[in-house]
Amino acid sequence: MAVASTVPSRLDSLASDKDAKALQFIEEMTRNVDSVQQRVLREILSRNAETEYLKRFGLNGATDRETFKSRIPVAGYENIQPDVQRVANGDNSGTSGGERKLLPTIHEETDRRQLLYSLLMPVINLYVPGLDKGKGLYFLFVKASTKTPGGILARPTLTSYYNSDQFKTHRYDPFNVYTSPNEAILCTDSFQSMYAQMLCGLVTRDEVLRVGAVFASGLLRAIHFLKPTGKSWLVTSRTEH
Numbered sequence: 001m002a003v004a005s006t007v008p009s010r011l012d013s014l015a016s017d018k019d020a021k022a023l024q025f026i027e028e029m030t031r032n033v034d035s036v037q038q039r040v041l042r043e044i045l046s047r048n049a050e051t052e053y054l055k056r057f058g059l060n061g062a063t064d065r066e067t068f069k070s071r072i073p074v075a076g077y078e079n080i081q082p083d084v085q086r087v088a089n090g091d092n093s094g095t096s097g098g099e100r101k102l103l104p105t106i107h108e109e110t111d112r113r114q115l116l117y118s119l120l121m122p123v124i125n126l127y128v129p130g131l132d133k134g135k136g137l138y139f140l141f142v143k144a145s146t147k148t149p150g151g152i153l154a155r156p157t158l159t160s161y162y163n164s165d166q167f168k169t170h171r172y173d174p175f176n177v178y179t180s181p182n183e184a185i186l187c188t189d190s191f192q193s194m195y196a197q198m199l200c201g202l203v204t205r206d207e208v209l210r211v212g213a214v215f216a217s218g219l220l221r222a223i224h225f226l227k228p229t230g231k232s233w234l235v236t237s238r239t240e241h
Contacts, residue, residue: 022122038065053083077101090150102154114166121175132174134209137201139218140180144188158214162186179204194225 029036045063048054057071073079084102125131142162145155161167168182178185184196201208213219 019122019125022119023126026119026123041065041068053080088148088150088152088154090148090152102148105160110161110164110166113161114170117176118173121173125175131209135177135179135204135207136175136210136212137179137197137208138210139194139197139213139222140178140185141190141193141218142186142188179208194221198222198225 042063045054045059045068049059049061049063054072057073059067059071062068062071081101084104087104088102121131140158140162142159143156145153145159145163148154155163162182162185170176179201180197181200184193184200187193187196201211211219213222
């Protein structure tokens with residue numbers, strides 16, 4: 001299936017080559033969605049041809065979409081949960097006992113996630129130019145990591161990403177200059193992390209052009225955090241001047 005181009009003609013006149021490359025990537029991936037999806041499916045099935053899960057349904061190394069659809073059933077988490085738990089337990093039997101859902105991942109997933117994030121600002125910059133001139137006050141949080149009975153590290157998706165080298169040592173990007181240092185973001189004490197991020201935003205408030213959070217709940221947490229301490233922040237702000 002081919003789709004018409006949705007990228008504005010301004011693409012040709014963008015000042016940033018990096019923006020142009022990101023937008024061109026989006027164009028290439030969405031121009032022939034069907035063929036791209038088939039290619040990705042082939043890569044996934046080829047890489048995992050010898051896994052117990054695919055062998056269970058008799059895929060026998062096939063990588064085409066028709067065979068995949070006819071052999072592999074549509075599954076919910078409850079269907080794969082026993083297999084995931086086996087991996088978490090070091091291939092021992094066990095159940096989750098109502099705990100958080102565990103989803104196995106691979107290193108390349110972090111690369112894909114970073115690629116996805118890198119495509120956001122070039123699109124926004126088409127319609128709201130100049131956002132690369134200041135800093136972003138983004139409320140980003142992590143949670144403490146745990147280990148499964150099999151000794152495998154388990155943590156929420158965003159916590160895993162913020163702790164990755166891709167996030168902590170990423171190349172300079174004017175669209176992703178945060179007011180908060182990594183140490184404030186990676187603090188597992190949610191109160192201390194919020195306080196530090198608020199303080200950093202306050203100190204560099206004249207440079208802030210964007211305020212946000214991955215989830216709306218992050219902004220709500222920031223608002224609620226300010227309620228009992230609003231006056232002290234106001235005093236601090238005036239003192240800074």
